[in-house]
Structure formats: C-alpha cells, structure tokens
Amino acid sequence: MLLIEDLVKCYKRGTRANDGIDLRVEAGEVVGLLGHNGAGKTTLVNQVAGLVVPTSGTIRVDGCDPVAEPAKVRRMVAVMPQAHAPLSGVTPRQAIRSMARIRGLNKRDAIARTSELIDALDLGEWADTMGERLSGGVRRLTGFGMAAAAPGRVVMLDEPTNDVDPVRRRLLWEQIRELANKGCAVLLVTHNVVEAERSVDRIVVLDSGKVIAEGTAPQLRSRAVGELRLELTAESVDTLPPVPDHIRTAGPAVRSSRRLVIPLDSGVASDALAWAQQLRESQTIDEFALLPVGLEDVYLELAGGEGDDKVKGEQGEPLAA
Numbered sequence: 056m057l058l059i060e061d062l063v064k065c066y067k068r069g070t071r072a073n074d075g076i077d078l079r080v081e082a083g084e085v086v087g088l089l090g091h092n093g094a095g096k097t098t099l100v101n102q103v104a105g106l107v108v109p110t111s112g113t114i115r116v117d118g119c120d121p122v123a124e125p126a127k128v129r130r131m132v133a134v135m136p137q138a139h140a141p142l143s144g145v146t147p148r149q150a151i152r153s154m155a156r157i158r159g160l161n162k163r164d165a166i167a168r169t170s171e172l173i174d175a176l177d178l179g180e181w182a183d184t185m186g187e188r189l190s191g192g193v194r195r196l197t198g199f200g201m202a203a204a205a206p207g208r209v210v211m212l213d214e215p216t217n218d219v220d221p222v223r224r225r226l227l228w229e230q231i232r233e234l235a236n237k238g239c240a241v242l243l244v245t246h247n248v249v250e251a252e253r254s255v256d257r258i259v260v261l262d263s264g265k266v267i268a269e270g271t272a273p274q275l276r277s278r279a280v281g282e283l284r285l286e287l288t289a290e291s292v293d294t295l296p297p298v299p300d301h302i303r304t305a306g307p308a309v310r311s312s313r314r315l316v317i318p319l320d321s322g323v324a325s326d327a328l329a330w331a332q333q334l335r336e337s338q339t340i341d342e343f344a345l346l347p348v349g350l351e352d353v354y355l356e357l358a359g360g361e362g363d364d365k366v367k368g369e370q371g372e373p374l375a376a
C-alpha cells in the first residue's frame with residue numbers, strides 16, 4: 056500500500072534528513088517508526104503526505120506518486136501531525152465532523168462516524184467544549200479523531216499518544232488497530248518504545264536519516280546480546296565498582312547519568328543479584344532490577360545509549376547496527 060524506495064531529502068541548508076530510506080507498509084499493518092530527535096521521521100511523513108518534496112527516490116501510495124498526483128494522494132492519505140490540530144473556535148465534535156465531511160463522507164455518515172469515535176475514545180465529556188479550553192491530551196485525541204474520521208488507504212500518525220492518559224491511551228491503540236483491521240496501512244511515529252513493542256506489527260528504527268533496524272518486536276529483541284539486563288540506579292554511575300570477574304557480562308553496558316544497564320546471560324543471574332544486593336546494602340546504589348531483555352534495551356544499544364556514552368563491557372562487542 057505504501058512503498059518507499061531510496062528516499063532522500065536534503066533541506067536547503069544541507070541537512071540530509073532522509074538518506075536512502077526503503078520502507079513498506081501493507082494494508083492491514085501497523086508499522087512503528089522509532090528514532091532519536093531529528094532522525095528524520097517527520098520529514099518522511101511530510102513527504103508521503105505531499106507537504107515536502109523529496110530530493111530523490113520513490114514514494115508510492117497504492118501506486119500513486121505524491122509529487123505527480125498530490126490531490127489524489129491527499130485523498131488517500133490521512134495525517135495526524137505532530138503539532139496539535141488548530142481547534143480555536145471549534146469543539147472536538149465539530150472538528151472531527153468537519154474533517155469527515157471534507158474527506159467525502161455525507162452528512163449522516165459524518166455525524167455517525169464522529170459519535171462513534173467520540174464514544175470509542177471516551178471523549179464525551181469534552182465533545183462540545185471549545186478548543187481553547189481543552190487539555191493537551193484531549194486535543195491530541197481530537198487530532199486522532201480528525202485523521203481517523205475518513206482515513207483513506209494510508210494513515211500516518213505522528214506521536215499520537217503524547218499527553219494522553221493511560222486509560223485513553225489504550226482506547227487510542229484499540230482505534231489504531233481498528234483502522235488496520237478495516238484495511239488501512241498505518242505508519243506511526245513514536246518515542247514510546249514500550250508501547251510500540253506491545254502494539255505495532257513491525258518496527259522500523261531510523262538513525263540520522265537511515266533505517267538501521269527493522270522487524271517484529273521478537274525479531275529485534277533477538278538481536279540483543281544476553282537474555283537479561285541488570286539495571287543499577289545510583290546518584291552517579293561513574294563511581295560504581297567494576298562488574299566482578301565471576302559475573303560474565305554478555306556485552307557492553309549502556310550508561311546514562313543515573314542508570315547502568317548490564318547485559319547478562321541467564322546463567323549468572325543469581326551471582327548478579329547477590330552482587331547488586333551487596334551494592335544496595337552498602338548504599339553504593341539506590342536500587343536495582345534484573346529484567347528480561349526488552350525492545351527498549353535493543354533500541355538503546357542500537358541508538359548508542361541514552362544520549363550519553365556507551366560503556367564497553369569487559370567481554371563482548373557493541374551491538375552492530
């Protein structure tokens with residue numbers, strides 16, 4: 056449904072925001088696009104929507120080129136932008152209904168679809184409140200409602216769950232899945248790795264404009280070294296003692312200012328727990344946890360840590376991208 060090949064976008068000042076991206080989203084599929092700030096996610100979305108012209112490469116929405124046939128592609132693509140929808144002087148109900156009408160639904164169907172979305176997202180309490188008085192989360196949900204009102208073939212959602220409370224976040228994910236079940240190809244930008252791991256079919260990781268990893272959550276998790284992660288939290292992890300020799304690490308640790316995450320094989324779990332317990336009893340660390348490897352660990356390892364240095368372990372090499 057959505058096919059992207061060797062997509063390059065260079066902005067005027069020379070930033071290569073997309074640098075040879077290949078990406079495919081099939082009908083009925085929800086694909087999560089992850090990547091650091093400035094990785095090029097929004098640039099990608101804007102090119103598919105026809106708002107930014109690619110420098111080179113190919114985009115096809117059900118066979119149509121957004122550059123050659125922008126009006127046609129706009130009808131086929133629904134976008135929820137990263138910025139809040141402008142809702143001054145309109146209520147969520149009016150905004151969603153208007154979008155449904157603009158995108159081709161007749162009056163009766165637009166009213167019905169709007170009510171359906173307001174109920175599904177539990178927005179009834181604010182459905183008739185003017186936009187100026189809405190919270191960030193309700194604005195975000197309204198933006199989703201506008202994109203989902205008459206969604207077309209491809210739906211692109213740029214950080215849809217930001218500001219949304221945990222209960223409505225679940226409702227939102229149900230509606231995202233519902234769009235895929237109706238046959239839409241859904242491309243979803245998010246920074247929430249844990250949510251993505253739980254809720255999308257496939258994940259694509261962008262780094263500096265390039266795809267550095269792609270696959271289902273289990274496929275990406277299988278790239279991790281070791282089965283476990285020992286997380287140590289301390290005021291500063293710089294002064295922590297080295298991992299004792301008898302606890303063989305499975306790969307390089309990832310460090311942020313207050314957290315050290317050490318990859319381990321399951322065979323050393325009890326020794327690692329005993330060591331962490333000692334560190335806590337001596338108040339060298341504040342707390343610790345031993346957890347199965349998650350997608351967030353793989354992501355941080357791929358991305359090179361939590362914005363901080365990557366600490367190379369005693370054994371093992373860093374994960375290759």
Ligand SMILES: Nc1ncnc2c1ncn2[C@@H]1O[C@H](COP(=O)(O)OP(=O)(O)OP(=O)(O)O)[C@@H](O)[C@H]1O
Nearest residue numbers: 066067070072090091092093094095096097098099
């Ligand atoms: N209109 C523009 N003109 C020049 N440079 C731009 C423009 N829009 C984005 N960029 C640059 O392109 C790069 C990619 O930006 P983009 O917004 O696509 O990243 P992103 O992954 O969506 O980031 P974030 O997660 O912070 O929203 C950044 O270096 C950004 O500064």
